Amino acid sequence: MDQKTRDELLKLFQGKLNEAMKFYLETCTRCGVCTEACHVYASMGQIKYIAAYRHEIVRRIYKKYFKGRGKIWPSVGEARELSEMALEELYEAAYSCTGCRRCMVYCPFGIDTQMIMSIAKLLLIGAHTEPEILTLLADTSVEKGKSLELFKEGFLTGIKNLEKEVVKKWKIEAGETAIPVDVDGADLLYVALAGAHSIVPAAAIFNAAGENWTLSFFEAVNFGAFVGDPTKTKLILDRIVKEAKRLKVKEVCICECGTAFRVMKQLSGKQPFEVSSITEVHSRYLREGRIKVDKSKFKEPITYHDPCQIARNGGVIDEPRYILNRLSDDFREMSPEPKYNWCCGGGGGLVALGEDNLDFRMKSAKVKADQVQETGAKILTTACENCHTQLSDLNSHYEMGVEVKFLSSMVADALMQ
Amino acid sequence: MEIVYYIILIPMVYVAFAVFFVGTGVRLVKLFREPRNPTTLQIFPDKRPRWMWALHDTFLLPTVRRHNPIFWVFLMLFHISFLLLIIGHLELIGDFRIFQIVQHEVFLGNGFVGLILSISLLFFLFRRFASPNRDLSVPEDYYLLILLFLTVFFGSQMDWARRWYDYGNLSVVEYREYLSSLLYLKPHLSPDLTSSGHSFMLVLHVFFANLFLMFFPFSQIMHSFLSLPMNKLRRG
Ligand code: HEM
Ligand code: SF4
Ligand code: SF4
Numbered sequence: 001m002d003q004k005t006r007d008e009l010l011k012l013f014q015g016k017l018n019e020a021m022k023f024y025l026e027t028c029t030r031c032g033v034c035t036e037a038c039h040v041y042a043s044m045g046q047i048k049y050i051a052a053y054r055h056e057i058v059r060r061i062y063k064k065y066f067k068g069r070g071k072i073w074p075s076v077g078e079a080r081e082l083s084e085m086a087l088e089e090l091y092e093a094a095y096s097c098t099g100c101r102r103c104m105v106y107c108p109f110g111i112d113t114q115m116i117m118s119i120a121k122l123l124l125i126g127a128h129t130e131p132e133i134l135t136l137l138a139d140t141s142v143e144k145g146k147s148l149e150l151f152k153e154g155f156l157t158g159i160k161n162l163e164k165e166v167v168k169k170w171k172i173e174a175g176e177t178a179i180p181v182d183v184d185g186a187d188l189l190y191v192a193l194a195g196a197h198s199i200v201p202a203a204a205i206f207n208a209a210g211e212n213w214t215l216s217f218f219e220a221v222n223f224g225a226f227v228g229d230p231t232k233t234k235l236i237l238d239r240i241v242k243e244a245k246r247l248k249v250k251e252v253c254i255c256e257c258g259t260a261f262r263v264m265k266q267l268s269g270k271q272p273f274e275v276s277s278i279t280e281v282h283s284r285y286l287r288e289g290r291i292k293v294d295k296s297k298f299k300e301p302i303t304y305h306d307p308c309q310i311a312r313n314g315g316v317i318d319e320p321r322y323i324l325n326r327l328s329d330d331f332r333e334m335s336p337e338p339k340y341n342w343c344c345g346g347g348g349g350l351v352a353l354g355e356d357n358l359d360f361r362m363k364s365a366k367v368k369a370d371q372v373q374e375t376g377a378k379i380l381t382t383a384c385e386n387c388h389t390q391l392s393d394l395n396s397h398y399e400m401g402v403e404v405k406f407l408s409s410m411v412a413d414a415l416m417q
Numbered sequence: 418m419e420i421v422y423y424i425i426l427i428p429m430v431y432v433a434f435a436v437f438f439v440g441t442g443v444r445l446v447k448l449f450r451e452p453r454n455p456t457t458l459q460i461f462p463d464k465r466p467r468w469m470w471a472l473h474d475t476f477l478l479p480t481v482r483r484h485n486p487i488f489w490v491f492l493m494l495f496h497i498s499f500l501l502l503i504i505g506h507l508e509l510i511g512d513f514r515i516f517q518i519v520q521h522e523v524f525l526g527n528g529f530v531g532l533i534l535s536i537s538l539l540f541f542l543f544r545r546f547a548s549p550n551r552d553l554s555v556p557e558d559y560y561l562l563i564l565l566f567l568t569v570f571f572g573s574q575m576d577w578a579r580r581w582y583d584y585g586n587l588s589v590v591e592y593r594e595y596l597s598s599l600l601y602l603k604p605h606l607s608p609d610l611t612s613s614g615h616s617f618m619l620v621l622h623v624f625f626a627n628l629f630l631m632f633f634p635f636s637q638i639m640h641s642f643l644s645l646p647m648n649k650l651r652r653g
Contacts, residue, residue: 019451020458023647026448027640030558032550033481033488047552056553069635078555104460108478109644110651112458266456315461339460 005127006082010065012126016119017066024111025062028052034111037103039342040096043366051103051113054093058119061086087127094120094228095131096360098350100308100343114348121228134227134349141223142232145239148217155217156181162196162203169204169412179203182247183214188281189249189273191220191240191260193385198255201412202278208415209290213253216243220260221385226349237263244273253281256406258309258347258384265314277310279383282411283319286326293326293414301330303377304407305391306341307384320383320407327414332375342368344382346390361390362397369398383407422611425624426595427604433627440634445642459653471649488544495537498530502569505530509589510596523589528580531573538566557636564629571622578615586613 017025030052036042040049047053060080064070070079080086099114124130144151163178172178179199180186190206190213192198199215206213218239224232244252251274254261265275285291304324310316317338324331335341345365350357372380372391380395380402382388392404464470473479482489504516508523516525524530542562545554578584591610598605610616633639 017451018454019448020454020647020650022448022451023643023650027637027643027647029637029640030550030553030555031481031488032553033484035549036484047549050549050553052553056555067635076555076557076560101460104651106480106484108474108481109640109647110458110460110474111647112650115454115458269455312460315459315463317462339462 001083001087001127009082009123009126012122013061013065013119016122020112021115021119024055024116025059025066027109028055028059028107028111029109030056031108033108034103034106034113037106038097039100039102039345039367040364042342043345043364048092049096049364051097051107051111054097054113055111055116057086057089057093058116082123087124087129090120091124091129093117094124095348095350095353095357096364098308098343098345098347100347101313102308102340102343105312105339117348118228122230125227125229130227131349131353133354134223134352135229137352138223138227138229138232138236141219141221141236141239144218145235152217159199159215162200165196165200166203166207169201170208170415171417172207176207178207180214181217183212184247186212186214186247186249188213188251188253189216189240189244189247190214190253190255190278191216191218191264192255193221193257194219197406197409198385201406201409202255204412204415205282205285205291205408209285214247214249216240218243220255220257220264222260222263223349223352225259225263226352233263233267237267240264241268241271244271249273251276251281253278256383256385256388256408258307258314258386261316262309262314277314277316277319277383278408279310279316279323280319282408283322286323291411292416293411294416295327295329295414297414298328298379298410300378301332301376302328302379302381303332303334303372303375305334305344305372305380305382305387306338307382307387308341308343308347310383311341312339316383323407323411324381327410332377334371334375342371344368344387344390344394346386346393351386351389358393361393365390365394366398369394369400372402373398373400377402379403379405379410381405381407381410419611422616422620423606425620425627426606426611427599429627430599430623433630437630437633440631441639441642444634444639448643449646454650457653458650460651463653467652468649471645471652474648474652475645491537491540494533495541498526498533498537501526501530502534509592510600511593524576528573528576531569531576534569535566535573538562538569542566561629561632561636561638564625564632568622568625568629571618571625574618575615575622578618584615587615587619 034051038049038051060078061082063077064074064079064081069077094117097113097117099117101112101114103113104110159179159181166178188211190202192202192215222233222236224236253276254264255278261277268275302324304320345361345368350361380391382391388404388406395402395404478489478492481492505524507513508516544550545558579588591607594607595610
């Protein structure tokens with residue numbers, strides 16, 4: 001690697017060094033308490049998958065260039081030059097970590113591995129060695145934000161075609177729209193994913209609850225966050241913030257997508273609207289009696305997978321349980337404490353990488369498959385698109401014999417007129 | 418030989434404390450002046466009051482207790498003994514009334530503080546010889562532990578000598594004279610201190626302690642100060 005490239009990469013590194021990041025980089029005592037925390041290590045047993053080992057790959061470069069010690073006595077901390085080989089190690093560390101932050105629960109100091117890995121991801125972007133597909137997807141989202149008019153027509157036609165499906169689940173009065181779009185002054189802006197499964201059940205439930213809602217033009221998913229590009233993350237987020245302000249909504253409701261929810265909730269700053277996950281909204285409707293569900297609809301035992309970005313990292317823990325106890329008399333917890341739930345193994349952009357890493361995704365999530373099977377449940381439900389894809393892949397790979405369902409679609413299927 | 422004793426017991430001590438205080442102070446100020454992270458770093462569920470839970474996490478190490486109970490026992494013993502050790506050293510300078518709330522002889526702990534520290538340090542060291550901790554550790558981790566062990570071990574020797582094998586030539590009186598002379602910037606070494614049969618232990622103890630103090634601000638032991646703010650971040 002030539003000096004110019006290295007300097008540019010180190011500038012990117014420098015930009016990531018805020019207070020918390022420096023705490024995390026200065027403090028690890030390499031005590032090994034986090035060893036058992038990572039599902040990848042627990043499933044595959046290779047040292048390189050221990051959280052502290054992953055940090056150390058980034059930390060060695062930090063010690064070399066950002067600590068006086070790195071010049072005087074580099075060997076004491078095994079400080080390491082930023083080289084092509086270091087980039088390969090960074091790739092291996094960052095793209096085998098789902099950013100689930102389970103290890104943060106174990107660490108006596110609470111070191112955030114996801115945050116340290118965000119340095120690795122940014123350096124990879126700087127060196128153009130990140131997974132191209134993620135950047136491509138992020139760019140598409142950004143473009144869409146810039147030129148809404150271009151794709152508006154196609155979007156509206158697509159939505160019109162879905163309305164019949166919505167009405168099948170919940171009848172509406174004549175003159176009402178099944179999927180309202182671009183409604184100025186609506187109370188709630190629903191940000192979905194591309195695909196009927198994310199729009200149809202949600203729409204039926206909003207209509208059943210008599211919500212004054214409107215569907216966003218944009219999809220919720222934030223590929224900028226997956227690839228670890230702070231600028232693109234913000235651009236993709238801002239499209240939605242702008243739309244919400246333009247329509248003067250009181251609440252932005254994010255569909256079943258963990259990263260989108262966490263980014264919107266925690267990164268959008270102070271805004272004139274609230275941010276909620278669709279799970280929170282559904283549990284509120286049930287609590288307030290705005291919708292009713294039929295408990296006899298699902299007879300088999302149900303278990304729920306807490307998506308890391310929504311539960312441990314987003315705080316939505318009680319709401320799905322409230323919903324499930326309304327849907328079933330046989331709801332079974334997977335983990336004694338939700339913050340200890342195993343990651344599905346698909347986060348951090350890994351699912352979006354598709355077939356390329358299917359093998360790794362399956363091997364690294366063995367503990368997840370075991371955990372689901374121990375519950376004896378027949379229905380496995382979750383509230384995140386990524387988790388759903390990964391859990392479905394696990395279901396066929398390990399022949400788990402469960403049915404993987406979105407929580408929102410279970411609510412929609414059990415709606416009572 | 419005398420000149421070596423002199424250098425270790427007087428100028429080097431001043432240098433070590435200067436590096437320790439200035440180094441730690443400057444590094445902490447620099448760290449706390451960095452911009453805050455724009456988003457919360459909290460782990461849920463939320464528990465209140467958050468600062469109480471952060472203190473709880475910092476001082477009781479609940480995650481270690483849960484995931485590695487044996488390690489936890491040694492860690493608690495070590496850190497509590499370390500606190501007692503600091504108090505013990507303060508009493509080697511002069512009398513502090515509040516410390517005598519629990520009546521004791523200087524050096525406090527009947528020699529057991531040093532013993533516990535030595536054993537826990539050996540435990541910390543040896544656990545790093547086995548995989549996977551061995552693969553995680555870097556030289557810094559071993560150096561620190563070896564340095565502390567040597568410091569604690571030679572320090573304890575002096576204590577044990579007096580208490581357990583009746584060696585009376587060096588006593589608290591001599592230590593107090595030496596340490597307070599350092600504190601009042603009128604350094605003075607009495608011949609009793611440097612020419613007794615156990616003087617070499619004092620010199621080695623002080624030598625290793627000096628090295629430790631000088632390494633402290635630049636090492637992972639900064640966790641002593643950073644653990645609380647980091648745990649607060651996790652608690653939100
Ligand atoms: C609030 C204060 C402190 C907290 C929460 C804390 C926490 C911890 C933890 C979690 C470890 C385990 C890591 C390991 O095995 O390396 C540890 C180890 C250690 N701590 Fe502390 N500590 C604190 C203060 C101190 C202080 C004041 C010292 C003074 C020198 C100290 C010295 C050590 C040493 C020597 C180890 C063993 C290191 C090792 O195994 O490599 N700690 N501490
Ligand atoms: S538990 Fe925390 S301090 Fe210990 S090795 Fe892991 S990251 Fe480092
Ligand atoms: S964040 Fe999750 S995947 Fe990454 S190291 Fe920690 S436990 Fe493993």
